[in-house]
Amino acid sequence: MMRFVKPMAVTLALALSVTPAGAVQPDEILADPVLEERARDISKDLRCLVCRNENIDDSNAELARDLRLLVRERLVEGDSNGEVIDYVVDRYGEYVLLNPTSRGANWILWWAGPIMLVLGLGIGFSFLRRREKTPEPVVAALSDEEKERLKQILDE
Amino acid sequence: MPIAIGRTAACAYNKGMITELGHFALILAFLVAIVQSVVPLVGAAKRWPGWMALAEPAANAQFLLTAFSFAALTYAFVTSDFSVELVVLNSHSLKPMLYKVSGVWGNHEGSMLLWVLILTLFGACASWFGGNLPPTLRARVLAVQSAIAVAFFAFIIFTSNPFLRLAMPPMDGQDLNPLLQDPGLAFHPPFLYLGYVGLSMTFSFAVAALIEGRVDAAWGRWVRPWTLAAWLFLTIGIALGSWWAYYELGWGGFWFWDPVENASFMPWLIAAALLHSAIVVEKREALKSWTILLAIMAFGFSLIGTFIVRSGVITSVHAFANDPERGVFILMILAVFMGGALTLYAARASVMEAKGIFSMVSRESALVMNNILLAVSCFVVFIGTIWPLVAELAMGRKLSVGAPFFNMAFTPFMVVLALLLPLGAIMPWKRARIARSFKPLIPALVLALSVMGLAWAIQTERTLLGPIGMFLGTWLVAGAAVDLWSRTGKGGFARLKRLPRADWGKAVSHAGVGIVFLGVSGLMAWEQEDIRVVQIGERFEIAGFTLSLDRVEEVEGANYLSTMGWVTIRKGDRVISVVNPEKRVYPVARMPTTEAGIDNGFLRDVYVVIGDEQAGGGYAVRSYYKPLANWIWGGSILMAFGGLLSLSDRRHRVAAGARKTKAVGVPAE
Numbered sequence: 001m002m003r004f005v006k007p008m009a010v011t012l013a014l015a016l017s018v019t020p021a022g023a024v025q026p027d028e029i030l031a032d033p034v035l036e037e038r039a040r041d042i043s044k045d046l047r048c049l050v051c052r053n054e055n056i057d058d059s060n061a062e063l064a065r066d067l068r069l070l071v072r073e074r075l076v077e078g079d080s081n082g083e084v085i086d087y088v089v090d091r092y093g094e095y096v097l098l099n100p101t102s103r104g105a106n107w108i109l110w111w112a113g114p115i116m117l118v119l120g121l122g123i124g125f126s127f128l129r130r131r132e133k134t135p136e137p138v139v140a141a142l143s144d145e146e147k148e149r150l151k152q153i154l155d156e
Numbered sequence: 157m158p159i160a161i162g163r164t165a166a167c168a169y170n171k172g173m174i175t176e177l178g179h180f181a182l183i184l185a186f187l188v189a190i191v192q193s194v195v196p197l198v199g200a201a202k203r204w205p206g207w208m209a210l211a212e213p214a215a216n217a218q219f220l221l222t223a224f225s226f227a228a229l230t231y232a233f234v235t236s237d238f239s240v241e242l243v244v245l246n247s248h249s250l251k252p253m254l255y256k257v258s259g260v261w262g263n264h265e266g267s268m269l270l271w272v273l274i275l276t277l278f279g280a281c282a283s284w285f286g287g288n289l290p291p292t293l294r295a296r297v298l299a300v301q302s303a304i305a306v307a308f309f310a311f312i313i314f315t316s317n318p319f320l321r322l323a324m325p326p327m328d329g330q331d332l333n334p335l336l337q338d339p340g341l342a343f344h345p346p347f348l349y350l351g352y353v354g355l356s357m358t359f360s361f362a363v364a365a366l367i368e369g370r371v372d373a374a375w376g377r378w379v380r381p382w383t384l385a386a387w388l389f390l391t392i393g394i395a396l397g398s399w400w401a402y403y404e405l406g407w408g409g410f411w412f413w414d415p416v417e418n419a420s421f422m423p424w425l426i427a428a429a430l431l432h433s434a435i436v437v438e439k440r441e442a443l444k445s446w447t448i449l450l451a452i453m454a455f456g457f458s459l460i461g462t463f464i465v466r467s468g469v470i471t472s473v474h475a476f477a478n479d480p481e482r483g484v485f486i487l488m489i490l491a492v493f494m495g496g497a498l499t500l501y502a503a504r505a506s507v508m509e510a511k512g513i514f515s516m517v518s519r520e521s522a523l524v525m526n527n528i529l530l531a532v533s534c535f536v537v538f539i540g541t542i543w544p545l546v547a548e549l550a551m552g553r554k555l556s557v558g559a560p561f562f563n564m565a566f567t568p569f570m571v572v573l574a575l576l577l578p579l580g581a582i583m584p585w586k587r588a589r590i591a592r593s594f595k596p597l598i599p600a601l602v603l604a605l606s607v608m609g610l611a612w613a614i615q616t617e618r619t620l621l622g623p624i625g626m627f628l629g630t631w632l633v634a635g636a637a638v639d640l641w642s643r644t645g646k647g648g649f650a651r652l653k654r655l656p657r658a659d660w661g662k663a664v665s666h667a668g669v670g671i672v673f674l675g676v677s678g679l680m681a682w683e684q685e686d687i688r689v690v691q692i693g694e695r696f697e698i699a700g701f702t703l704s705l706d707r708v709e710e711v712e713g714a715n716y717l718s719t720m721g722w723v724t725i726r727k728g729d730r731v732i733s734v735v736n737p738e739k740r741v742y743p744v745a746r747m748p749t750t751e752a753g754i755d756n757g758f759l760r761d762v763y764v765v766i767g768d769e770q771a772g773g774g775y776a777v778r779s780y781y782k783p784l785a786n787w788i789w790g791g792s793i794l795m796a797f798g799g800l801l802s803l804s805d806r807r808h809r810v811a812a813g814a815r816k817t818k819a820v821g822v823p824a825e
Contacts, residue, residue: 023407025767026689026776047556053414055558058407098558100543105551109543113536113565120528128516128524131442145290 023058025065030072039072042084045099046071055098172321175240178228179319182269185221185276186309188214192302196295200367208291211298212283218305219280226260226273229318233260239325242266242318248331248744250715258342259332264466264482265318267345271462272308274346274353278382279305282357289378296364297357304356307489315482331744334716340400348393348420352458354386355423358430359455362448363497366504371444376437379451381808383434386454387427388799394420395792406750408763408780410679410788413562418541419461422534426454429530432523440512440520440585445505446527452497457534459490464541515587522580526573533569540565574628574673578635581666582642596642600634615682625677632670636663658805665798668791675787684781691774699781701762702726706734708766708775716740718751721766721775725755737766737777761785 024043030036040057046067048059056064056071067088074084088096102110142150192214199207232240233256236249246263247256255262261270279301286294312318335341361379365371397417402410411417430450436443467483514520540557547553578600583593608627615622640663644651686698695704706722719739725732735753742749753764760783767776 023778024687026687026770029687045558045560047558053412053558058405058409060406093554095554095556098556099560099564100555100557104553105547106543106555109539109557109561110565112539113532113569116532116535117528117569120532124521124524124528128514128521131510131513131520132515149290 023060024068028065028068028072030076035072035075038081039068039075042071042075042081043068045085045097046088047096047098049092049096172237172239174228175232175237175319175321178225178232179317181221181228182225182309182319183313185218185225185272186306186313188218188221189276189302189305189309192218193299193306195299197299197367200292200295200299203292205291208295211295211302215276215279215283215298215302218302219276222269222273222276226269229266229269230257230260233257236329237325238327238329239321240318241320241322244322244326244329246332247329248715249328250744251331251337252714254339254342255332255337258336261345262332262336262341265312265316267349268308268312268316268466269318270346271349271353272305272312274349275301275305275308275356278354278357282360293364293368296367297360300360300363301356304360304493307492311482311485311489315485331715331742334740334742334745334747334749335404337715337742338400338404340396340404344393344396344400346393347389347396351386351388351390351393351427352420352423352461354382354389355427355455355458357382358386358427358451359493359497362451363500366448366497366500369504369507371437371448371508373438373441376434376439376441376444376447377807379447380431380434380438381803383427383430383451383454384799384803387424387431388796388803390420390424390427391792391796391799394424395789395796398792399789402785403752403754404749406752406765407778408683408752408761408782408785410676410785413540413559415541416465418537419464422537422541423454423457423461425530425534425537426450426457429527429534430454432526432530436512436520436523440514442510442512442514442520443524443527444508444510448505448508449501450527450531452494452501456490456494456497457538459486459493460538462486463490512586514585517583517590518588519580519583519585522576522583525576526580529569529573529576533566533573536565536569537562570673571624571628574632574669577666577669578631578639581635581639581662596638597635600631600638603634604628604631617682619681621677622681625673625681629670629672629674629677632673633667636667636670639663639666656805656807657801658807661798661800661802661805663798664801665795668794668796668798671787671791671794673791675784675789675791678784679782679788682783685778686780687776687778689770689772689774690777694774696779698762698779699760700727701732701781702728703762703764703779705766705775705777708769711738713740715744716742719766719769721753721764721777723753723764723766723777723779725762725764732762735762735764737764739766756786758786759783 024040030039043057044055046056048054048056048061048064048067050061050063051059054064056067070088071084074087079087085097094101100106100109192211195214196208196211199205199210229240229242231237232243233247234253236243236247236256238244242263242265246266247259251259259266261267279298282294282297282301286297289297358379361375361382365375394417397420398410401412402408430447433443433447433450437447463483463486466486467480512520540562543557544555547555578597579590579593582597604627607630608623611623611626640652640655640659643655643659647654684699686696688696690696690705692705692707695702697703702725704724704726706724708719708721711718711720717740721737722734723737724734733755735755736751737753738751740749740751741747750765753766755762760781763780763782763785765778767778769775
């Protein structure tokens with residue numbers, strides 16, 4: 001667990017030292033509304049690396065601003081959304097993606113829900129089938145203690 | 157002995173006394189808990205009434221001692237006793253009184269003390285309201301509850317002691333994290349903990365029933381009020397947290413799929429499933445084994461949540477504790493309690509034979525479907541939350557799982573749930589026919605489809621999210637109304653008033669879910685945003701509103717400095733309101749926060765945030781039009797209120813101990 005401590009301390013130090021810039025600034029916005037909208041969409045899927053769980057679109061950190069500017073720069077150069085994301089991932093690693101890929105073992109992450117659902121439905125269905133067929137059991141008589149208790153309640 | 161600097165020695169001595177007494181009471185409560193977790197259990201096994209009866213006074217003593225200990229810590233915060241290290245680290249003499257008090261639980265140690273305070277409160281409640289339980293079950297429930305307390309008392313005393321003293325008290329404290337200095341957040345943790353810890357009762361009931369070897373309709377009836385209470389507190393706690401995030405974090409998000417949010421959402425989902433399956437146990441004596449498992453898992457997820465928040469293993473905004481020793485301790489608690497309970501479950505589950513029979517199409521099967529959907533959606537949240545950790549530990553891959561994943565992987569389950577809910581809720585027990593149950597819902601469906609069409613026609617964006625959300629939300633609300641109406645039979649309005657509160661509770665909660673759907677989808681689909689540099693006096697438009705920044709002033713608060721803007725919101729030339737967005741700096745904690753200026757409306761919020769002063773004059777201003785935002789929290793409150801109605805139902809108050817003499821036929825609810 002020690003290995004988490006150091007990055008977190010660094011993160012904390014960074015987060016406290018930067019002056020807040022306040023998410024997307026007026027001067028960052030591209031003149032072309034279509035490009036700007038694409039930039040916003042891409043930004044929502046990219047993680048602010050020095051923040052705890054924020055995308056770069058919402059983050060106040062200086063580094064998030066740099067990333068936002070980088071995304072817009074690439075878009076103006078004519079990159080597609082996918083190319084921009086690949087470019088950022090090449091530089092910062094997979095950690096920057098808030099929307100994880102399904103490469104490698106990540107398929108487990110993506111398919112866990114549907115697989116569990118199928119399993120659950122299967123178990124539920126077989127349970128219901130059995131319930132439909134079992135005859136209603138005879139209800140056991142009350143124990144002495146319970147009779148006593150019942151009498152108490154009825155007397156109250 | 158404390159050393160007084162700048163105060164009279166006697167005063168510091170008295171304060172110190174109370175702190176030490178609080179510390180002593182905590183240790184005493186720990187010892188009482190040890191006794192209470194052993195003696196009644198032996199008593200129940202040997203049928204010794206005296207040993208069993210010990211559980212109740214012990215539960216009360218434990219609660220009173222912990223309450224005293226908590227009061228002592230609160231006293232230290234309120235009087236700014238800086239000989240207590242925790243007060244130094246989390247308080248300041250200039251802080252407003254509300255935050256001196258909420259500062260008690262605005263830190264790791266104090267929040268754990270609140271945790272056990274609530275734990276022992278629930279134990280005491282079980283002894284107060286448990287009169288109808290069979291003596292052996294009551295003794296066992298209290299013993300198991302106390303065993304949990306033992307673990308957490310030990311955790312506090314050995315790893316997170318809030319009463320540690322400083323030999324050289326400083327002149328003043330370091331202040332509470334400014335983000336936590338907010339009324340919404342002051343009450344968020346207590347509610348959340350009432351929910352988390354409330355689930356310990358369902359756990360204790362499940363384990364006690366397993367030891368007892370008996371789960372029947374009465375057990376279902378006993379465990380349900382505790383689940384309801386825990387669930388409704390969790391609902392309020394989560395809603396408060398979400399509301400706080402909305403107005404405090406500065407861009408009006410309401411849910412971030414942050415690990416800490418997920419930590420509270422997972423037990424909520426399981427508790428919701430448990431609420432429904434316990435009904436099947438109570439009414440039909442089926443699903444017993446599954447319900448016991450859910451009761452164990454609900455508390456398991458509470459413990460996992462506590463682990464996530466307290467260990468800081470999964471980094472997030474909320475994790476203010478980052479100490480591996482504590483994480484390992486909680487992990488051990490988790491392993492012992494879950495391992496123990498699940499082993500017991502594996503050994504005993506087979507003795508719980510199901511009784512009621514029912515067909516493939518029935519209320520029972522609809523509730524099974526509800527449970528599958530809620531449990532699987534909880535599993536999705538769980539795997540998404542721990543995946544970064546798994547990937548790093550097992551594969552050395554550093555990756556993130558954020559909101560886009562959860563939105564995609566979680567939402568479909570909720571859509572299916574919403575589609576099925578009104579139909580399932582209206583189906584009769586044992587045997588139903590879909591066509592017949594569906595018939596009274598046709599008006600609800602027509603209404604929902606019209607609302608969807610209307611939303612599609614008037615929206616300027618071409619999104620499907622809005623209209624589909626409107627459809628589902630209306631379907632749920634109208635479905636709940638139909639459900640309630642159908643309960644009246646031929647009695648009409650007169651009968652409506654006399655319906656059991658549980659019926660009202662069910663309808664109100666389900667309608668609340670619908671309203672949350674409307675709020676979430678409305679906000680996500682039709683929100684508008686505007687970011688620009690605004691000069692003083694300049695007007696600009698957003699979503700048909702005209703906004704103007706009239707002036708900006710520096711304002712001094714109790715313990716902060718604020719740059720406050722005055723923004724007038726107009727519709728045409730008519731002034732609707734003036735809001736004050738702020739940027740605050742807390743000098744002691746050296747931390748800035750934003751306070752949004754919000755004009756709350758029934759159908760929309762107008763939300764304004766002020767940013768930095770620009771080099772060329774004017775300020776960066778972000779403004780939002782947020783349709784149906786308040787419906788998210790309004791719906792949540794309705795859900796909780798429905799839970800409260802159900803909790804106050806007559807049968808929980810009077811008949812809790814009455815067992816059915818004959819379990820034939822379907823009770824008319």
